Amino acid sequence: MSEPHKYQDYVIKDGHFVGRFEEMYRHFDDPWHQSEPRVAQESYSRWATILHIRRFGIGSLVECGAGLGNFTHLITEETGARVTGIDISETAVRKARTSYPNLRFEVDTVANLSRYRDHEAVLFAEITWYLLDQFDSVIEILRSDFAGKYFLHNLVFYKRGQQYGREYFTTLDEFIERVPFELIARMEGTTRDM
Secondary structure: OOOOOOHHHHOEEOOEEOOOHHHHHHHOOOHHHOOOHHHHHHOHHHHHHHHHHHHOOOOEEEEEOOOOOHHHHHHHHHHOOEEEEEEOOHHHHHHHHHHOOOOEEEEOOHHHHHHHOOOOEEEEEOOHHHOHHHHHHHHHHHHHHOOOOEEEEEOOOOOOOOOOOOOOOOOHHHHHHHOOOOOOOOOOOOOOOO
16 A cells, blocks of 8 residues: 555545554654644634633643644643643654653543543644544543533534535534533634635
8 A cells, every 4th residue: 555645645535534643743744734833823723722721711731632742832832821732643742742842742542531630621623523433432531520621622614525524513513512511612713715
């Protein structure tokens, strides 16, 4: 089998989840272009997350799917919160630790979220499409181990071409219906290229 030429093909291809994140981080230096300054500066969801962390006085959180650690770093710089970034890719975590040696990164999965119950919030930044097969069990972990805390959730719903995950939800409202927590804030942003 030949290796994919695009980083996206390690994640979702032809409407099917692939989930080869370790291989993706080995073959691509900057998937999702996450280290480019414009990503941090122009991302609605990243700045909404930062504003919510400030607004609700969240002092600690675990970022699931931290990748190269760029968002973990931005959150720390902008809010002063204690952030633990977790990712399933050893390569991504190694690179994150090299780039941001003063921050905490762990190789871990959302199935082990209970280990981080001392944090005030859990952040899923664009990872939910990769967790659909374990969505209900993750929600149960959040319900039992993070009751009374915060669940910050960022997710892009592609108006054109969304193939994967449509049987779960296709809009923000449908997602909110599936999550059994009190909604305290929401934000939607649309650009022309969505």
